[in-house]
Amino acid sequence: MTLIKSISGIRGTIGGNAGEGLTPLDVVKFTSAFGSWAVQKSGIKKIVVGRDARMSGLMINRLVIGTLQGLGIDVIDLGLSTTPTVEIAVPAEQAAGGIILTASHNPEQWNALKLLNRYGEFIDDADGKKVLEMAENSDFVFAEVTELGHVTNDETYLKKHIEQVVNLSMVDLPAIKKANFKIVVDAVNSTGGVFVPELLKALGVNIIYQLHCQPDGKFAHNPEPLPENLTDLSREVIRQKADLGIAVDPDVDRLCFVSEDGSMFGEEYTLVAIADYMLKNKKGNTVSNLSSTRALQEVTQKAGAKYFASAVGEVNVVKKMKDVNALIGGEGNGGIILPELHYGRDALVGIALFLSHLAKFDKPASALRRTYPNYFISKNKLTLGQGASIDTIIDKLRNVHADKPQSMIDGLKIDYPEGWVHLRRSNTEPIIRIYAEAKSKNLAEILIKDILETMSGIC
Numbered sequence: 001m002t003l004i005k006s007i008s009g010i011r012g013t014i015g016g017n018a019g020e021g022l023t024p025l026d027v028v029k030f031t032s033a034f035g036s037w038a039v040q041k042s043g044i045k046k047i048v049v050g051r052d053a054r055m056s057g058l059m060i061n062r063l064v065i066g067t068l069q070g071l072g073i074d075v076i077d078l079g080l081s082t083t084p085t086v087e088i089a090v091p092a093e094q095a096a097g098g099i100i101l102t103a104s105h106n107p108e109q110w111n112a113l114k115l116l117n118r119y120g121e122f123i124d125d126a127d128g129k130k131v132l133e134m135a136e137n138s139d140f141v142f143a144e145v146t147e148l149g150h151v152t153n154d155e156t157y158l159k160k161h162i163e164q165v166v167n168l169s170m171v172d173l174p175a176i177k178k179a180n181f182k183i184v185v186d187a188v189n190s191t192g193g194v195f196v197p198e199l200l201k202a203l204g205v206n207i208i209y210q211l212h213c214q215p216d217g218k219f220a221h222n223p224e225p226l227p228e229n230l231t232d233l234s235r236e237v238i239r240q241k242a243d244l245g246i247a248v249d250p251d252v253d254r255l256c257f258v259s260e261d262g263s264m265f266g267e268e269y270t271l272v273a274i275a276d277y278m279l280k281n282k283k284g285n286t287v288s289n290l291s292s293t294r295a296l297q298e299v300t301q302k303a304g305a306k307y308f309a310s311a312v313g314e315v316n317v318v319k320k321m322k323d324v325n326a327l328i329g330g331e332g333n334g335g336i337i338l339p340e341l342h343y344g345r346d347a348l349v350g351i352a353l354f355l356s357h358l359a360k361f362d363k364p365a366s367a368l369r370r371t372y373p374n375y376f377i378s379k380n381k382l383t384l385g386q387g388a389s390i391d392t393i394i395d396k397l398r399n400v401h402a403d404k405p406q407s408m409i410d411g412l413k414i415d416y417p418e419g420w421v422h423l424r425r426s427n428t429e430p431i432i433r434i435y436a437e438a439k440s441k442n443l444a445e446i447l448i449k450d451i452l453e454t455m456s457g458i459c
Contacts, residue, residue, distance in 0.1 A: 011112035033135035050081030051101035072143030082252035084346035090120035177204030190250035277357035284327020292332030311410030
């Protein structure tokens with residue numbers, strides 16, 4: 001059993017003992033703390049709740065809503081929804097905040113409370129620590145029976161979200177309709193199975209093949225949209241002679257594509273391609289996190305704009321985007337953030353912009369992919385032995401590689417002429433993430449191997 005308490009929210013496996021997994025007692029405790037914090041912070045007694053389709057979702061939903069009512073807070077329940085949809089709904093409803101019930105890319109035994117402030121953005125480090133402190137101290141008071149909160153069910157935000165995406169200035173409906181795309185959608189049996197086909201229809205796509213689109217939470221494969229988990233989608237694109245395959249994660253904030261020949265467009269290149277499209281039409285800066293491909297920097301600079309890097313984590317990317325007034329930003333995991341709509345990763349926005357780009361490019365997706373710098377990223381996870389200190393390891397690695405450019409914005413990133421290596425503590429799992437990028441897969445793996453050997457010597 002696992003329970004991870006961080007500024008990203010409260011994430012854990014279902015079942016087990018209280019405090020060791022995401023049990024009903026833990027759900028009530030952390031919901032009580034967040035609800036109390038949100039009301040104190042904003043003076044508003046209203047919170048928006050939405051969930052993905054995972055099997056524990058309805059149970060967690062009932063616990064969260066009942067707890068908020070017990071605090072005297074009114075609830076707008078969106079039911080089956082997406083993370084970006086809840087992010088849009090919070091400011092639209094003038095709510096104190098939002099709770100999204102999703103463990104994102106984690107397997108079906110996981111769930112989480114992802115926490116939003118009144119602007120529909122993830123709470124920052126200071127506010128996250130305050131919520132955790134309130135939970136630890138049981139610093140909340142429940143309402144008298146005459147002051148219990150009310151619940152309003154609102155299923156209109158599917159339509160509202162899609163309408164806002166379709167009406168964006170850079171979404172070219174005539175071009176998409178003219179392209180007459182045939183598209184396969186893999187939504188891993190979560191809410192993307194409802195939202196993505198509806199968006200495609202609104203964009204004028206008439207031929208849609210649905211794969212794993214039943215929102216029953218029975219994930220047909222590992223829900224993280226990585227190449228090894230998308231073999232069904234690749235085969236189906238080829239079988240249907242489709243123009244494109246679209247894959248989203250369970251809460252629809254990550255996005256990747258499969259080209260018409262079944263090859264992976266690459267989740268790192270989701271943001272690269274969409275930023276390229278935006279920069280061809282507008283001037284502006286771009287932002288991604290330190291673990292994202294160098295290709296975005298090259299595409300941005302080629303367009304005469306400036307690229308900026310942030311620490312890993314959506315809240316950090318958003319802060320940097322605001323600081324530099326970015327046109328577009330996101331993360332290399334297929335997360336697209338378009339400030340024109342809202343400051344949150346949004347797969348629906350990404351789909352609409354990518355299809356506009358592909359339609360105007362007027363060549364297959366594989367040809368579009370070949371127009372971008374070719375990098376390979378090796379993504380690795382490492383669980384350190386008991387007593388090992390990541391901070392000590394990083395300090396010693398800095399000394400070993402003192403002759404190379406380094407960044408300490410988030411963990412340690414070492415730049416080489418041929419690529420980079422980034423080590424950081426995960427925000428969502430009890431592991432160390434070690435990523436490397438280079439011009440070839442072999443070289444990226446060599447960079448990882450060298451770092452692991454150095455770490456082994458240090459430990």
